[in-house]
Amino acid sequence: xxxxxxxxxxxxxxxxxxxxxxxxxxxxxxxxxxxxxxxxxxxxxxxxxxxxxxxxxxxxxxxxxxxxxxxxxxxxxxxxxxxxxxxxxxxxxxxxxxxxxxxxxxxxxxxxxxxxxxxxxxxxxxxxxxxxxxxxxxxxxxxxxxxxxxxxxxxxxxxxxxxxxxxxxxxxxxxxxxxxxxxxxxxxxxxxxxxxxxxxxxxxxxxxxxxxxxxxxxxxxxxxxxxxxxxxxxxxxxxxxxxxxxxxxxxxxxxxxxxxxxxxxxxxxxxxxxxxxxxxxxxxxxxxxxxxxxxxxxxxxxxxxxxxxxxxxxxxxxxxxxxxxxxxxxxxxxxxxxxxxxxxxxxxxxxxxxxxxxxxxxxxxxxxxxxxxxxxxxxxxxxxxxxxxxxxxxxxxxxxxxxxxxxxxxxxxxxxxxxxxxxxxxxxxxxxxxxxxxxxxxxxxxxxxxxxxxxxxxxxxxxxxxxxxxxxxxxxxxxxxxxxxxxxxxxxxxxxxxxxxxxxxxxxxxxxxxxxxxxxxxxxxxxxxxxxxxxxxxxxxxxxxxxxxxxxxxxxxxxxxxxxxxxxxxxxxxxxxxxxxxxxxxxxxxxxxxxxxxxxxxxxxxxxxxxxxxxxxxxxxxxxxxxxxxxxxxxxxxxxxxxxxxxxxxxxxxxxxxxxxxxxxxxxxxxxxxxxxxxxxxxxxxxxxxxxxxxxxxxxxxxxxxxxxxxxxxxxxxxxxxxxxxxxxxxxxxxxxxxxxxxxxxxxx
DNA sequence: GTAGGGTTAG
Numbered sequence: 125x126x127x128x129x130x131x132x133x134x135x136x137x138x139x140x141x142x143x144x145x146x147x148x149x150x151x152x153x154x155x156x157x158x159x160x161x162x163x164x165x166x167x168x169x170x171x172x173x174x175x176x177x178x179x180x181x182x183x184x185x186x187x188x189x190x191x192x193x194x195x196x197x198x199x200x201x202x203x204x205x206x207x208x209x210x211x212x213x214x215x216x217x218x219x220x221x222x223x224x225x226x227x228x229x230x231x232x233x234x235x236x237x238x239x240x241x242x243x244x245x246x247x248x249x250x251x252x253x254x255x256x257x258x259x260x261x262x263x264x265x266x267x268x269x270x271x272x273x274x275x276x277x278x279x280x281x282x283x284x285x286x287x288x289x290x291x292x293x294x295x296x297x298x299x300x301x302x303x304x305x306x307x308x309x310x311x312x313x314x315x316x317x318x319x320x321x322x323x324x325x326x327x328x329x330x331x332x333x334x335x336x337x338x339x340x341x342x343x344x345x346x347x348x349x350x351x352x353x354x355x356x357x358x359x360x361x362x363x364x365x366x367x368x369x370x371x372x373x374x375x376x377x378x379x380x381x382x383x384x385x386x387x388x389x390x391x392x393x394x395x396x397x398x399x400x401x402x403x404x405x406x407x408x409x410x411x412x413x414x415x416x417x418x419x420x421x422x423x424x425x426x427x428x429x430x431x432x433x434x435x436x437x438x439x440x441x442x443x444x445x446x447x448x449x450x451x452x453x454x455x456x457x458x459x460x461x462x463x464x465x466x467x468x469x470x471x472x473x474x475x476x477x478x479x480x481x482x483x484x485x486x487x488x489x490x491x492x493x494x495x496x497x498x499x500x501x502x503x504x505x506x507x508x509x510x511x512x513x514x515x516x517x518x519x520x521x522x523x524x525x526x527x528x529x530x531x532x533x534x535x536x537x538x539x540x541x542x543x544x545x546x547x548x549x550x551x552x553x554x555x556x557x558x559x560x561x562x563x564x565x566x567x568x569x570x571x572x573x574x575x576x577x578x579x580x581x582x583x584x585x586x587x588x589x590x591x592x593x594x595x596x597x598x599x600x601x602x603x604x605x606x607x608x609x610x611x612x613x614x615x616x617x618x619x620x621x622x623x624x625x626x627x628x629x630x631x632x633x634x635x636x637x638x639x640x641x642x643x644x645x646x647x648x649x650x651x652x653x654x655x656x657x658x659x660x661x662x663x664x665x666x667x668x669x670x671x672x673x674x675x676x677x678x679x680x681x682x683x684x685x686x687x688x689x690x691x692x693x694x695x696x697x698x699x700x701x702x703x704x705x706x707x708x709x710x711x712x713x714x715x716x717x718x719x720x721x722x723x724x725x726x727x728x729x730x731x732x733x734x735x736x737x738x739x740x741x742x743x744x745x746x747x748x749x750x751x752x753x754x755x756x757x758x759x760x761x762x763x764x765x766x767x768x769x770x771x772x773x774x775x776x777x778x779x780x781x782x783x784x785x786x787x788x789x790x791x792x793x794x795x796x797x798x799x800x801x802x803x804x805x806x807x808x809x810x811x812x813x814x815x816x817x818x819x820x821x822x823x824x825x826x827x828x829x830x831x832x833x834x835x836x837x838x839x840x841x842x843x844x845x846x847x848x849x850x851x852x853x854x855x856x857x858x859x860x861x862x863x864x865x866x867x868x869x870x871x872x873x
Numbered sequence: 874g875t876a877g878g879g880t881t882a883g
Contacts, residue, residue, distance in 0.1 A: 163874080199874070206875070232875060239877075271878050307878045338879040373880040408881045415882095436882050443882070470883050502883055 162197035174207035179215060182208045186222065198230040205233050209240035216244050231263040238269060242276040250276035251285055265292075267302045274308040278315035286312045303333055310339040319347030334365050342374045350378045354387075369401045376409040380416035388413045389422070408436045415444035435461065439468045446475035451484070466497045470506060477510040483743070483750055485510035486519060499526075501538055508541040514752075515827030515854055516745045517549035524558075536566045543569065547576025550825050550852040550859060567601050575607040580859045581868055583615025602634055609643035613650060614858055621647040638664065642671040649679025654688055661692075670699045677706065681713040689713045704735055705830070712834070742806035742828045746817045753809040755801070762813070769812040774803055776846050777839065785835040807836045811843055811851065823850035831855050841867055 167188050171177070177185075186204060194200040205226065209219040223229065223237045234257045241250035254273040257265060265273070270293055277286035290309055293299045300306075306329045313322035322343035329336050337360050344353035357375050360367055367375075372395050379388035392410060400406070407430050414423035423444050430437060438461035445454035458464070458472050469492050476485035489507045492499060499507070504523055511520035524542060527534070534542075539562050546555035555576045562569070570593045577586035590608055593600065600608075605628055612621030625644050628634045641664045648657035654676075661668045661676055673696035680689030693710045696703060707730055714722040743752045751760065760766060784802045807828050814824030832840075832855040844851050845865030853860045861868035 202875070210876090235876070268877060275878075304878050311879060333878090335879045340879095342879065368879095370880045377881070403880085405881050410881090412881065434881095439882055467883055474883060506883085 162192075162194050162200045165192065165194060165200065167192065167194065168200060168203050171203045171207045174211045177207055177211050177213075179213050179218075182211065182218075195225065196227055198226070198228055198233065201226040202230060202233040202236065205229075206236050209236050214240065216240060229261070231261075231266060231269070234261065234263060235266075235268045235272060238276075239272040242272045242279065247276035247279040251280075251282075267299055267305055270299060270302075270305045271308040274305070274312050278308070278312040281316050283313075283316040283318070286316060301330055303329060303331060303336065307333075307335045307339050310336065310343060314339065314343030314346055317347070319343045319349060322347075332363070332365065334360075334368055334371065337363075337365055338368075338370045338374065341371060345374045345378045345381075350382050353378050367398070367400070369403045369406045372400055373406050373409040376406070376413045380409075380413035383417050385414075385417035385419050385422075388417050388419075392422075404430075404432055404434060404437070408434070408440060411437060411440045411444075415440055415447070418448070420444050420448055435463050435465050435468055438462075439471045442468065443471050443475060446472065446479070449479070451476070451479075451481070464495070464497060466500050466503060469495070469497055470500070470502045473503060473510070474506040477506050477513065480513070482510035482513035482516075483752060486514065486516060486750060501532065501535065504532070505537055505541045508538075508545045512541075512545045512548040513827075514743045514745070514750045515549050515825055516743075516748075516750050517546075517551060517825060518745055518748045519750075520545040520549055521554075522748065534562060536564075536569055539565070540568045540572045543572040543576055547572070547579060548854065549827075550823070550854060552576050552580045552582070565596070565598065567598050567604060570596075570598055571601070571604045571607050574604065574611060578607055578611035578614055579854075580861075581614045583611040583617050583620075586611035586615075587617070587620060600632060600634070602637060602640075605632075605634060605636075606639050606643060609640060609647065613643055613647045616651060618647055618651045618653070638666050638669045638672065641666075642669070642675050645672050646675040646679070649676055650682065652679075652683050654679060654683060654685055658688060668695070670696055670703065673699070674703075674706070677709055677713075681709045681716070684713065684717050686713060686717050686719065702735060704730075707735065740806045740828065740830050742810040742826050744810045744814050744824070744826050746813075751810070751813060753806045753813070755806050756804040757806065757809055760809075760813070762816070765816055766809060766812050769816050770803060770808065773808070773812060773815075773839075773843065777842055780842055780846060782838070782842055785838065802835050805833065805836050807832060807853065808839060811840065814851070815843075815847060815849065820849055823852045826851065826853045828853065828855045831857055832860065837867065837871070841865055 167185060170181075170185050174182075182204075185207070189195055189200065189204055195204065205219060205222055208214060208222055209216070219237065219240055223233065226233060229237075234253070238250050238253050238257070241247060241253060244250075250273060254265065254269070254276070257263065257269070270289060274286060274289050277289060286309075290312075293305055293309070306325055309325045310322050310329075313319070313325065323340060326332070326336060326340040326343075337356065341353050341356050344350075344356060353374065357367065357371065360371070372391065375391055376388065379391055388410075391413075394400075395406070395410075407426065411423050411426055414420070414426065423441060427433070427437065427441055438457060442454050442457040442461075445451070445457060454472060454475065458468065461468060469488070473485045473488050473492075476482070476488065485506065489499075489503070489510070492503070504527060507523055508520060511517070511523070520542075523545075526532075527538070532538070539558065542558045543555045546552065546558060555573065559565070559569070559573045570589070574586045574589050574593075577583070577589065586608065590600070590604070593604075605624065608624050609621055612618070612624070621644065625636065625640065628636050628640065641660055644660045645657045648654075648660065657676055657679060661672050664672065673692045677689055677692035677696055680686070680692060689710060693706050696706045700706070707726060711723055711726050714720075714726065739754055741752055741754055743750050745751070753760065757763075807826055810826045811824060814826065818824055832853060837860070840851050840853060840860070840862045842865065843849065844862035848864075851860075851862040853862065858869065
């Protein structure tokens with residue numbers, strides 16, 4: 125902490141105790157009608173009820189006190205400072221100016237000004253004032269000072285400064301047994317993320333009060349030690365400390381995090397039985413608990429009965445509906461709530477985005493531009509993630525520019541989101557640019573960049589980056605390794621993949637998870653080493669999941685191994701009976717191997733079991749607006765032009781010798797209809813729209829929710845040559861850059 | 874001589 129930059133405090137200057145100096149710069153008149161002690165001047169009585177004073181009232185009293193010379197008296201001055209620091213309309217800059225003009229502030233005055241800053245937006249000032257107190261005043265901090273200073277350190281999660289304060293406390297017998305001081309230390313260590321230290325302090329408190337227990341329970345709750353938090357709650361009883369509303373807030377929050385509805389209901393009735401004080405915060409915590417436990421009915425009935433509600437109450441209900449898929453109800457709550465703050469917007473935007481509804485998320489983000497709220501970092505992370513999902517590069521760029529224009533600080537989270545957005549929207553070089561511009565990178569930032577290079581098939585660069593990450597002494601985590609293995613897979617780097625996989629545990633201390641094994645299956649399978657891949661699946665230390673069997677099935681489809689493919693598909697379907705993709709890949713495998721009977725059988729079976737395929741959906745962004753297409757979509761306002769463009773494409777492709785790949789159509793229909801179904805695939809509609817609405821040299825960027833089909837892949841290649849346009853297509857697994865008639869994936873995906 | 878610590882959403 126930069127305590128040295130503290131501006132010198134006026135009180136630090138040597139002072140002569142001139143009775144005529146009232147500290148206001150004017151000489152006191154000797155002609156006061158009645159001489160009275162400054163401490164009981166009637167004007168001070170006006171400050172008694174400072175909760176009711178507004179800024180003007182304080183200013184008037186301040187002026188009178190100046191005229192009367194009362195600010196030269198430490199006690200009277202402290203009364204004014206208390207009023208202007210603690211009144212609800214407190215203006216801290218004003219308070220600070222008053223403080224700076226008090227000639228000899230007493231300890232009470234120091235405590236007030238430190239307290240006021242500890243819970244203000246910049247708690248660093250409280251710590252600066254504390255160090256100024258130490259260095260420039262004749263007073264020593266007391267049992268009142270420390271809780272405020274420690275609170276400031278807690279707000280900043282400043283472990284080093286907090287520990288220094290703790291060390292000072294430990295030297296004084298009076299301080300180290302004061303329950304207020306100790307409670308604030310329990311809170312401090314929790315806020316710094318060290319629940320162990322927090323508990324150590326708690327255990328040494330000689331006479332614990334309810335706040336001690338609450339602080340310790342909260343420390344455990346926030347440290348993810350839910351069961352221990354509940355255990356501590358039970359222990360309170362044994363020590364004859366009655367839980368209060370604050371206790372129950374933490375306990376309810378733990379129930380929510382555990383998702384334990386039964387326990388939550390018991391807690392709810394405990395609150396009613398034990399006459400725990402009602403509070404808005406407690407009601408909100410219970411609401412949140414019911415929502416997290418998935419009981420909307422309980423949440424609704426509590427919400428309906430609440431006498432007062434704030435935007436947290438409304439937002440919690442909104443999230444409840446959204447998380448249970450009732451987006452109309454969520455939107456209704458959003459529209460009905462009396463006051464929407466940025467958090468309400470964030471909640472709905474995030475819910476859309478996290479439920480795979482990026483278009484709704486971005487529509488709402490657009491709506492926010494005209495609303496009475498300002499996007500914050502949470503908003504932008506959610507919006508960027510929605511851009512990533514739908515491939516909305518233009519909007520993503522706009523958000524990036526918005527951040528720069530508004531000097532929004534690029535924290536790790538936002539940096540990661542930006543890199544992820546640029547990578548997933550197809551502009552990995554822009555992602556690299558962002559990566560190169562930030563000076564500090566945590567493991568998530570590095571991992572996102574490695575993932576970006578991986579999905580574009582730039583495996584070598586991804587591995588180089590990993591080496592740089594090691595040189596920068598950033599420890600990789602389990603996600604980093606998934607991304608590295610993914611890079612090896614997309615670039616066909618078999619030996620490298622094998623090497624990194626084998627080093628995970630012995631060198632990096634990270635146990636390979638099912639995901640990592642699946643990546644290995646993918647790496648080996650793609651390279652045609654099917655038996656070795658099968659060995660990985662069968663010798664995993666955990667039961668192989670759908671992703672491992674899926675990787676093996678995909679590899680079998682590429683390398684036309686029907687027997688192993690059937691086995692992998694069977695195992696996959698045992699785990700995920702409704703995995704439509706598995707049937708499609710198996711059917712493609714049969715078709716490629718000329719097993720038409722099997723194709724027909726599979727087709728019939730799928731029809732009989734009325735298995736619904738996840739609808740293929742392609743989106744393309746033009747001038748900041750995302751357009752979505754389903755197969756055969758006729759809902760777009762420009763549908764006539766799009767279908768004319770498709771006809772143009774069909775005739776030019778035919779002239780180039782293209783034959784539709786009917787084998788890929790699973791429906792039992794005539795050849796003509798098959799051709800039609802093929803040419804109406806969502807990615808072709810999006811390509812047609814892209815040809816219409818964008819101009820060379822801008823690439824046509826398309827995002828597809830499923831794996832791109834063989835036929836669309838061939839068409840995209842041809843279109844890139846015939847129309848001389850670059851097409852960048854992102855499918856569920858990777859990017860395809862189509863240029864001059866060929867694709868960056870070398871037809872291997 | 875005055876006062877203090879702990880709690881809810883995204």
